[in-house]
Amino acid sequence: MIKRILLGLIAVIIVIIGIVAFNTVTNNAEMTAEDPVSLSPIDTAAAAHRLSSAIKLKTISTSISDPPAADEFAALHALINQFFPLVAANLKREVVGDHSLLYTWQGSDQSLLPAMLLAHMDVVPVEPGTEDDWTYEAFSGAIEENAIWGRGALDDKFSVFAILEAAELQLAAGFSPKRTLYFAFGHDEELGGGRGAAKISALLESRGIQLAFTLDEGMVIVDGIMPGVEEPIAFIALAEKGYLTLKLTANAEGGHSSLPPRKTAIGKIARAVNRLEENRFPAALQSPASDMFDTLAPHMALPLKSIISNRWLLDPILISELGKGGATNAMVRTTTAVTIVEGGTKDNVLPTEAIAIVNFRLLPGTTIDDVVQHVKSVIDDPDISIDIKQGNEPSPISDPSAVGYKLIEKTIQQVFPDVLISPGLMLAGSDSKNYVNIADNSYRFIPLRFGKEDLSRIHGTNERILIDNYGEVIQFYRQLMTNVGG
């Protein structure tokens, strides 16, 4: 009897191993390749100088309560008009929300839904105390070491200029689009886009305009970052995570510290913070992160290829491994980050109040209400009040089989024949969220080439773009205009 059970078990194991091996071996890539195009060379040195001039302007977004840097934006607008005369002469230009720009490149075929390219003109400040860590000053626009240095070189002023460079080249070559193209350049993306992108979106909606798709900053071409994949990968983000900041407040009796109660306000907040960190949101591998793994599995080395090719069996192992990393963890769960704690002012005085600020990034499908309910039940303390400080829901998930995705994918294949292409999930936020009312599909991708050391440059020290890569970005937009507008 035991022998028979044992034999049966062995048979089951052999069958499972067989299925796993079969799924691994037969999981091959089936992407249709586009032929690479040879684009006429461009004067990247001149383009680099124009971008350098733009980086020198301090179009900084500091906080929602501060007014925008009006003079700096006015100077940037003037620079754009000066550098791109064909764009100025041929495209309709509107200033929206005081400093944001909307360009309309009228297409000849009204039956095609328009497409929109997004970028933002504002930049984040340099973190006080880190100014001297920069190799070249943050607003120098220095052109050194084959790169252009400064705030906005990666996020996202370079993209504003690359789009305009591409349009200027296309106009000079006599191109005129069949499909109407919009360029929307916000001035407060780093503050959520409420004064810029949201107003452009409302303006277009009031005109009854519906877009085929938008393309914005978001993901890039990564090299050597994705474990198990040797080739560079271009990630086109189909969605961005939601954003929520909660303020937790604990109140207590004040008084002299020689007569402390059993639980102080600070003790209550500390307990709440601890409970949140010990009770993370559950991990789940769902679209678009799952689309990414499904797309890349055929290109992965063993054992990753086997694991991802057999998610029917091995999903728990995969999710638990992903949950351990920083970026991969953020792909599979709504994250919790305690960013500010305050309470107490004097050695011998009991504070009457202590607060904690907690920032959450929500997976698509999780709502702000879900997070608040989770926090309430985890903290489970009537002495802690929970208030929403700021929040926006995660974006909808765009369709990777819609025309916009296909056109972006085709353009990447034509300009970057050496890279793999995969859908992805943007972990941070972008202006795209402001356009959901007029666009069913929003994609987030710029062909920046990123290695491991480049991630920290965004919003960090030594932000810079290699001049060759800047040239590639311009060529990408150029070919995209041909594909989308043609």
Ligand SMILES: [Zn+2]
């Ligand atoms: Zn940005």
